[in-house]
Amino acid sequence: MYALKQSQRIFRTAVSQRRLLTISASPRIANTLPGKITQFIEDNANRSKPRNIHVCDGSENEFNVIMSKLMEDGMARNLPKYDNCYLVQTDPRDVARVESRTFISTTRKDDVVPHGQNPGVGVLPNWMSLSDLDNIVNERFHNCMNGRTMYVIPFSMGPVGSKYSKIGIQLTDSPYVVASMRTMTRMGEAALDHVDPDDFVRCLHSVGDPIVPGKPVNKWPCNPEKTIIAHKPETNEIISFGSGYGGNSLLGKKCLALRLGSYMAREQGWLAEHMLILGVTSPHSSKKRYIAAAFPSACGKTNLAMLTPKLPGYKVECVGDDIAWLHFDNKTGQLRAINPENGFFGVAPGTNASTNPVAMKTIFNDTVFTNVASTADGGVWWEGMEPTNQKITDWKGQEWNPKSGTLAAHPNSRFTSPATNCPILDERWEDAEGVPIDAILFGGRRPEGIPLVYETFNWDHSVFVGTTMRSEATAAAEFKGKTVMNDPFAMRPFVGYNMGQYFQHWLQFGQQPGLKLPKVFHVNWFRKDAQNKFMWPGFGDNIRVLDWILKRIENNNSADAVSTPVGLVPTRDSFNLNGLDNINWEELFRIDRPFWTEEVGSLRKYLNDNIGSDLPKELTEQLNQLEARIKA
Template identity: 55%
Template sequence: MPPQHQKRLNFSAKVVQGTLDSLPQAVREFVESSAKLCQPDQIHICDGSEEESRQLLCHMEDQGVIKRLKKYDNCWLALTDPRDVARIESKTVIITQEQRDTVPIPKSGLSQLGRWMSEEDFEKAFNARFPGCMKGRTMYVIPFSMGPLGSPLSKIGVQLTDSPYVVASMRIMTRMGTPVLEALGDGEFVKCLHSVGCPLPLNKPLVNNWACNPELTLIAHLPDRREIISFGSGYGGNSLLGKKCFALRMASRLAKEEGWLAEHMLILGITNPEGQKKYFVAAFPSACGKTNLAMMNPTLPGWKIECVGDDIAWMKFDQQGNLRAINPENGFFGVAPGTSVKTNPNAIKTIQKNTIFTNVAETSDGGVYWEGIDQPLASGIRLTSWKNKEWTPEDGKPPLEPPVLQPAGIACLSQTLSGLSSLAVVGEPCAHPNSRFCAPASQCPIIDPAWESPEGVPIEGIIFGGRRPTGVPLVYEALSWQHGVFVGAAMRSEATAAAEHKGKVIMHDPFAMRPFFGYNFGKYLAHWLSMAQRPAAKLPKIFHVNWFRKDKEGKFLWPGFGENSRVLEWMFNRINQEAGAKLTPIGYIPEEGALNLKGLRDVNVKELFDISKEFWEKEVEDIQKYLEQQVNADLPYEIEREVLALKQRISQIKDGFVLLGFSYLNHQEERMLMKHLVIRIPRKERGTLTRLIRTLTQKLNV
């Protein structure tokens, strides 16, 4: 640990479960040095057993930290201090010797791609917080595995915490306990130290019996030392150090060094009616329906979706050149508001037992409730809000019209932005917009049979997406791997300006990783680009989707929900070279008839796929400005070239011109066609000419 004076502190804590002698030497040294510093009264070495879990939950119930929800089997409710409800980007830092190792140096102003802290400043901050921070409390030792035990893609960590809530949640979200220590042996592990920052006796009373220290909250990552240090927050994103801290920030740095990828992506399997199965990963910013897509019920007859993971993917090319992915997590830590039987029936089924709810409302019969749950309250049932107050629908002052469910399955009642939200209703919500459920992944009714496969599942498609009300087509395919990396870097999405509550803005969120990069984003892009140089690498196709395009009246053009399976079907068939596509300046879009619309009514395909020169000129200008400003000297040349190429292609769009798309040609052939076959023809004759060209190319075997 940073301070060198730890050895002078007395180590008098009593070990109440397990023995220090049973720990691997490096783990024991970590525990002992941290105990000398933090001065807990007791040390509890977690074994991960059912009995241990039961005792911890009952202990927290006795302390008033959680409440049993009698309507369900082994479900619990925690209400936090209202000041401790979300991730805090401004207090989340990465410590390296050089600032440029963590973030690119922007042309001007502050970096939007991470926060760097010097080693000297961190040591001062650490020394001001941790000495004696666990007095009167128990230090829990949590050995945990990110990924299935024994998988070559998995990593092990050891978290020390004084929060039993963290222990109970980590047992759900990771593989935790004695088997992890046995698998670790003398191997390497990531050291994770967490404290709520409230030594006993307390200086001031707690709110909702929730221990936290918001004034001194700090979440720090030291990648060179493989350490994560968190102080002052009990909220999951800040205290469950296996999640974003390890699985994304630390892991992305490890992945860079070791030649793999750690990404903010869902993993799903999709099987067609003939029984052929493919796996996709998908990256979406907040409020774009990632969990809902991962657990979707497809409307297409005979098609099946299965969930491997809803949030994080670790991916590595195997010796055969296949990109293999594991879900490093063991549970779902999902946003509750907007989750309903209509938007995500499989999530609702998943959380009926063995679940910890945080900051949702409670019904008087021992159930849970939140905005967008879409379940009427039975007569006589009362609600208690997340602030532990009686709540009625009038307190929320909902609009006269019911909320419009959005295509990906997120109700418009909340838009999350960096873990924060503002409501589309006036008044006080019954559940916090960032309220959560923490449930075992094994309980998901459509969990994939291979979700714990040690070798991972083979990825054939990568999907990027965002919430774009105008301009961006429903789906398009990247022209190449390099172009696909640019598409990920250029991701933008509509989000509520939560700080000012002044309406909607389009935010840059490259790879949906903006808050989670563990190192310089320019180097991250170079790492992605380098995957194309892997020997025998079978590069997945890359796609971009937008479920949220609206017409001039503000209505969604695409129905979303299970109908999104139609888009996945087109991608599936593109990978099999069985679906036609039309080349456009931004990528391949489905040719006429290639997207299965059977049974759908009133879908304006023309507007869904319209590519406006005016829109895309501004879009590429904004993307170029952002990359040049934020990534600056670290922007790879290949990405600069993609920006310029897109600019040139957009400039060639002219009224009265048509770009003829051809199916089943390779990228080089289609680029040649795009360059030469730009033909001025009247609109009414275009269909005839297109058919003529198709016939000609077929006869010439193009």
């Protein structure tokens, strides 16, 4: 960073282990950095011993210098086929969330771990005592930044200045994290203008791979054997060590926006959720409706958020594709949502001009690609993308042979693109008050038994449907294969406190007078037939499901529905199938009682084993009612 340091004013010095430690920043930041932030920096610099420190301003010039540094170190390379795009390929051991090494640390274990009767492998959240975490931090972070620069990243989650946004300060020794945080958050001087010195989230991250003279320097620095991602919600702290990838290191994303965010939301009376937000305008109504939807990672959130409708006259606009912070406004009781993020960290494989043309128009400028394959003409490629006659180099840097049986791109490979690239970005995406939410969707990958769409009966049933979400495991998580995982509210890896208390937090909104509760639906694009083929075309045809949902929202349920044991499903006459051939309507909506009997048994075991006495009685009653309806 010598060029950067020469162009900026040295505003402070500190002595660390008899060495002169220089801290560089723009003059404006130097003059406004609050004392408690400076103390946070100094305390961690004294422990981790970086070579120098740079306070980020979020400028384009700074980004360009950072990318030059990444290319100089062999961590990134330019993609000349596109405008300002780069390719990064990580260590193969550092490619996904590390759920088994992700912890919530609090004074009381009961505040994090439910009293399940027989908790199993993969149950989250994991708890760690404060003293054990302190010992781990002191051991791992001692001298961990030797030879590296500590970057100080001020960032806002949510529109800058909104009363619903949160400010964080992240310390990191990864320039890749700096580049990615600039895209994914509102980073730099604007965030510092709104920081409360007594109320900011302290985020500490290191790749855990100090540069030692005489020791080879890793192209992708990481320390998988000692990786840990920890959260201290009682003091608004996040600590991450050993991984340089995604949500493990971009601490504003899953760590702040969901794990700490969900804890803050419970304390302050709102919701932090793993949800996309989209606006839909129907040709039958001039009023735009906003929908939030919770799906597990790699289950189609980005595709739905950027939907290209196949029904004429419909318009879909994107507010966000991954996380929503929701609150009921004090004036009218309307549920509103902001997108705390500033960009897209989307799964690349399967994205193409047919499945998501909007994404393909979003990602080929100002984007960092991670773990995709590259082409000889300076472009990128992944499974599901249009064929190319170019020679392909796989995500590990090896020449790829399509007949090899290996994948060219990692299944969890990503693109990191600014939200402003999106051609259908909603005009209110940065509305400080949030957009009004009229419906919430839950869903996942369920190849068997679950109908295309159904509406819940009431609020308690809505919370039950969110609680009992299940989905095939995807490449975003550690779990492999096609195992169906229980994933309540698509938040299993992301809830920052006791899951039973989380369910109760959702339930209590139904008991508050004056709130305009949204309608709630469950969707499943992934049901398969006896030949293992998808029964629903999905993608742009999913507007047909939204069409029915909007009719249920408007005009006093103008679309007909019929009651089934699991919920209200559309009648065939109320659902627009014009232009679709070979849709087996009866099978798509069939409620197979043996399947659902087994489902009820699996859900009861999961909830008893993992939530136990912390399960709210309302949800036990809902499970009993479902079982009775199945048997009737």
